[in-house]
Amino acid sequence: MRPQVIIIGRPNVGKSTLFNRLVGKKLALVDDQPGVTRDRRFGDASLLGLEFTIVDTAGWEDEDPSSLPGRMRMQTEASLEGADVALFVIDARAGLTPLDEEIGRYLRGHDIPVILLANKAEGRAGDHGLFEAFSLGFGEPVGVSAEHGEGMGDLFEALLPHIGEKQDDEDEASDEEAEYDPKAVLKLAIVGRPNAGKSTLINRFLGEDRLLTGPEAGITRDSIAIDWSWTDPKDGEARPIRLIDTAGMRKKAQVVDKLEKLSVADARRAIDFAEVVVLLLDATRGLEHQDLKIASMVLEEGRALIIAINKWDVAEDASGLFNGVRQALDDGLAQVRGVPLVAVSARTGKGLDTLLSAAFTLRDAWSRRVPTAALNRWFDDALAANPPPAPGGRRIKLRYITQAKTRPPGFVLFGTRLDQLPESYRRYLVNGIRRELGFDAVPIRLTLRSPKNPFAKS
8 A cells, every 4th residue: 555645724725736736637626715625535646756645635624523514524534544644734824723723733632643734835925824833833844835836845855754664665565566467447437416325325335434425415526536346246256446426417507606517527527537437316306307418428428327226215116216217218318228227225235236246247348349250240140131221222332340449339330322321220230239249238439431532522
């Protein structure tokens, strides 16, 4: 395991900006208003050759544990377990606050090394806060500017004594294990409308309250990736999975808040990153138009899709609901019929093994490459069973087909007069590929390509 460094501090001191600086990407949402970050976010950080895992946390607030800010604080407290060092961030320009002093007292009560960072220390405006920070009792504060990248060399020197030796051990272990070829991690994203139970589902997978949940809709803002291992009950084999939680997606017209727009954009990027996407429905609300829009977006991005109906333990007329959703999906997703539909309960754990087993099976199909001989045999049989039409008395000639790519499967069809090939015949070929060649309900790309006419005017 890489050394783990946690960022902790009150809201709006620049924790997520520092996180993005250290991972080298804008992974965490950043905004001027406080309380943007709610769940822990992990990232692979690099600082002048020092490699470690960095953990962004929600802003520390002194609230009732049952409230949303209180539950966010409990998540932050839980993240201290297993950390090698804490970066305690204060705002040098604002100076010390009573909440900073409370966090300082809390950290002093724990056996974890603390590096005090005075952020926003660029120029002279932060000098006063920098001097004030000495009173917290963590030694000399490190003045940095996460936004402008200033003070990173000083941060490196402060981190080195705490995690430098552990990184050396990790590097040696990596060298020894380099010859092994591990099985690919399944990148599995959970998407859906707000309050469908996405974070609760992931917590059930993990067996711990890793993600913040509650009755309030829209708690999740950032897309959070968590590495996990699932034991397949069929063969007892451990299968690595990267679970990706996302913000709820409402109708576009209802999304007016800037932060919600950023969250939805982040969820879309998570879909791009995933291999298989689980669209989670709420059994108490059934299938809505917004669900079909999300499903279509996933398929248009070329990702394998599974529909899971959550809260099955409280569903009314379960059989009628399942059949109704199945029919609506087949009618509403014309581009891919037969998308896997699974009934689950994040509260009781029902159907979760079935869901994950289906995800691995679907990824196999999504990654499948057909041998050329088998593809040609299918193509000849398909043409013999249903020859292409002859618009205007001139037959469209389909010469051959080849698989150009996988993930998602992409095929190129060569022939003449392909611009006149009806969409219905194109669907016939795509459905045949899916049904006869083992692609199940995954999105398939079929590109038509005709030879250039040397006599055509350029």
